[in-house]
Amino acid sequence: MNGVWLIRGRDGRLSVYWHTQEAVLCRAERIPGGSWDAPRRVGGDQKVQPGFALGQGPDRYGHLIAWRPTRSGESGLVHSTHFRPLLAALDWQPIGHPNKTGERTGTPAVAVDAEGRAYLFVRNRGKGVHTINQKERGGWNTWHDLKGSKVGEELVAVTAESGLVEVYATSPTGVLRWLQEEPGARPLAADPLDVRIEPGTLNALPTSKEHTTLFFSDPEGMLHAWRPDGDPVPLIAAAGPGPVSTVRCDLNGHDCTLLAQRSSSGRVAFAAYPTEQESAGLWWTESGPALPAGTRVAVVEDAEGRVAAASLTPDGVLRVARQKDEPGLALAAWREV
Known part of the structure; x- marks a missing residue:
């Protein structure tokens, strides 16, 4: 999976998505904060390949993008919209291929603008980036080549607080990025960030009306935060491999950025600091049981404004912990659902 x-x-319910046995599955809370339903298949009976993307707009509809096999040796991208967690998602609808035909070229990324239009980004056959976006009244516009060179497998797409879409990619020289300048426009290339980066560690979080903060690890395992008006700031040694999950939340009346990651011990590690104030410092605190390699970790604010954390093992075991009603970031016990 890519992105959230x-x-x-x-409707306030939490839901989770993952890929297994040629399908994307979804589980959702029956009521906000309550028990969870059984896994359900997303998008109908079509088979889809591993490596889907999920994005969400201000209307809180979920947009899913995946590759599906079309004929021998070829694949195409498909899209589904999930309007409410307990309703069935729409059937997968074809979008096409960045190079018209061919095999899968990279893990897609998706962001949704302020008008609810999905923007799909994917590496193409030449290891540049292609994009396509929904029209305002249904359907999709044509594919557009954003260029780029030697782009890595995974991209990161995000919608800024302005409602404009941004996309980031790694290359051997650092981070490439493309930004929208006005609603509905194609993202344009912005100045790249020349930095040593460990592939597969990018995460982007809108942290103010002016800025998106980019998080990444360097090859030595140091986690960094970067905004375009400054240099990358070393934060803390990454708790483990892969990207951190991030969310802005209220802690004791302060706007804070919370990081979560599966640590090298297998437990879930959390760290928080005042948003855009990296100089305040932060440290990891581990929580819950040791989890197997490949477990994904995520954090989000629930319908009551509490932090909700989830872990999902490669075989689909879901555990959830919620913030207690007390000062700080004390979490209730993790429970398997």
Whole structure:
């Protein structure tokens, strides 16, 4: 999966998504904060390949993008919209291929703008980036080549607080990025960030009306935060491999950025600091049981404004912990659901 996989729906229910046995599955709370339903298949009976993307707009509808096999040796991208967690998602609808035909070229990324239009980004056959976006009244526009060179497998797409879409990619020289300048426009290339980066560690979080903060680890395992008006700031040694999950939340009346990651011990590690004030410092605190390699971790605010954390093991075991009603970031016990 790419991007978020734990979201809060329009009705306040949390839902999670993951890929297994040629399908994307979804589980959702029956009521906000309550028990969870059984896994359900997303998008109908079509088979889809591993490596889907999930994005969410201000309307809190979920947009899913995946590759599906079309014929021998070829694949195409498909899209589904999930309006409410307990309703069935729409059937997968074809979008096409960045190079018209061919095999899967990279893990897609998706962001949804302020008008609810999904923007899909994917690496193409030449290891540049292609994009396509929904029209305002249904359907999709044509594919557009954003260029780029030697782009890595995974991209990161995010919608800024302005409602404009941004996309980030790694290359051997650092981070490439493309930004929208006005609603409905194609993202344009912005100045790249020349930095040593460990592939597969990018995460982007809108942290103010002006800025998106980019998080990444360097090859030595140091986690960094970067905004375009400054240099990358070393934060703390990463708790484990892969990207951190991030969310802005209220802690004791302060706007804070919370990081979560599966640590090298296998437990879930949390760290928080005042948003955009990296100089305040932070440290990891571990929580819950040791989890197997490949477990994904995510954090989100629930319908009551509490932090909700989730872990999902490769075989689909879901555990959830919620913030207690007390000062700080004390979590209730993790429970398997």
